[in-house]
Amino acid sequence: MNIGNAARKSGLPPKTIRYYEEIGLITADRASNGYRDYSGEDVHRLRFVQRARSLGFSVEECRQLLSLYSDRDRASADVKAIAIDKLGEIDRKIAELTGLRDMLGHLVSNCHGDARPDCPIIDGLSGRTGH
Amino acid sequence: MNIGNAARKSGLPPKTIRYYEEIGLITADRASNGYRDYSGEDVHRLRFVQRARSLGFSVEECRQLLSLYSDRDRASADVKAIAIDKLGEIDRKIAELTGLRDMLGHLVSNCHGDARPDCPIIDGLSGRTGH
DNA sequence: GCTTGAGCTTCCAGTCGCTGGAAGCCACAT
DNA sequence: ATGTGGCTTCCAGCGACTGGAAGCTCAAGC
Numbered sequence: 001m002n003i004g005n006a007a008r009k010s011g012l013p014p015k016t017i018r019y020y021e022e023i024g025l026i027t028a029d030r031a032s033n034g035y036r037d038y039s040g041e042d043v044h045r046l047r048f049v050q051r052a053r054s055l056g057f058s059v060e061e062c063r064q065l066l067s068l069y070s071d072r073d074r075a076s077a078d079v080k081a082i083a084i085d086k087l088g089e090i091d092r093k094i095a096e097l098t099g100l101r102d103m104l105g106h107l108v109s110n111c112h113g114d115a116r117p118d119c120p121i122i123d124g125l126s127g128r129t130g131h
Numbered sequence: 132m133n134i135g136n137a138a139r140k141s142g143l144p145p146k147t148i149r150y151y152e153e154i155g156l157i158t159a160d161r162a163s164n165g166y167r168d169y170s171g172e173d174v175h176r177l178r179f180v181q182r183a184r185s186l187g188f189s190v191e192e193c194r195q196l197l198s199l200y201s202d203r204d205r206a207s208a209d210v211k212a213i214a215i216d217k218l219g220e221i222d223r224k225i226a227e228l229t230g231l232r233d234m235l236g237h238l239v240s241n242c243h244g245d246a247r248p249d250c251p252i253i254d255g256l257s258g259r260t261g262h
Numbered sequence: 263g264c265t266t267g268a269g270c271t272t273c274c275a276g277t278c279g280c281t282g283g284a285a286g287c288c289a290c291a292t
Numbered sequence: 293a294t295g296t297g298g299c300t301t302c303c304a305g306c307g308a309c310t311g312g313a314a315g316c317t318c319a320a321g322c
Contacts (some may be wrong), residue, residue, distance in 0.1 A: 004268095014269090015311085033270085033316090047257075055231055076248065076250035079250045083238060097228065111211045113207055113211035116206065118207060120207075144280090154279090
């Protein structure tokens with residue numbers, strides 16, 4: 001199967017698939033004409049990576065997960081450990097963004113937003129509290 | 132004031148301050164020995180950018196905000212528009228991360244996490260539902 | 263058989279926002 | 293005089309792609 005097909009089936013752009021090969025994440029066979037040739041299993045791995053990436057795993061984590069995925073004898077605990085780490089990271093990120101949202105939301109709601117130059121958002125950013 | 136001092140007062144590393152100068156965000160005077168020389172107002176701007184960056188504004192947005200910050204006659208509505216955009220972006224990001232968290236959390240809680248190779252996380256990523 | 267267009271190949275460069283390191287100048291203390 | 297630390301410049305690299313150029317291959321239409 002050509003790269004375009006594999007791209008359609010995996011949900012990854014061809015460029016990205018070539019990049020993954022370049023960094024040694026998922027390498028394909030080559031046909032006699034030099035084209036990359038993807039098997040069903042290759043596509044499976046590509047989709048696996050696509051899903052893992054969209055779940056926030058880094059490419060390096062995908063590499064780990066792929067090797068765990070291929071290892072029929074690995075313990076589920078190994079996988080769970082990685083996933084739990086990731087979960088904590090996501091939680092931290094959500095908390096950070098929520099704090100950020102509250103602060104910015106506060107600034108926005110205090111800004112009258114008209115033609116006058118007086119602006120609590122700018123004041124807040126500049127460190128002046130306005131009190 | 133030397134760059135090290137400005138760095139301490141603004142909360143930005145010297146490297147970052149030089150980078151900001153390189154991209155024309157905040158440029159400092161030069162002393163006779165070639166050292167960058169920061170005024171109190173410069174430090175104010177640096178801290179302004181530091182805060183805006185930590186609130187999730189991109190460097191380009193900081194550039195806009197800085198020009199609005201320096202413009203005594205701009206309308207607060209101009210600033211508010213940028214901030215509201217950013218707020219929507221942050222909300223979208225939070226929603227995305229929350230969905231992600233739920234999905235990954237679901238996978239994790241279904242994984243027994245012991246020495247057995249059977250693992251719902253891997254199965255979930257590979258597209259097999261397990262039903 | 264020839265042309266056309268799409269799809270494939272490689273390689274190089276750019277994105278964003280820094281960050282690290284090397285090489286060399288400058289300032290101040292001992 | 294010597295050391296130490298801070299300053300300067302420039303170059304390279306991070307992560308994860310993405311865009312573009314130049315050139316090869318394939319399938320279809322005439």
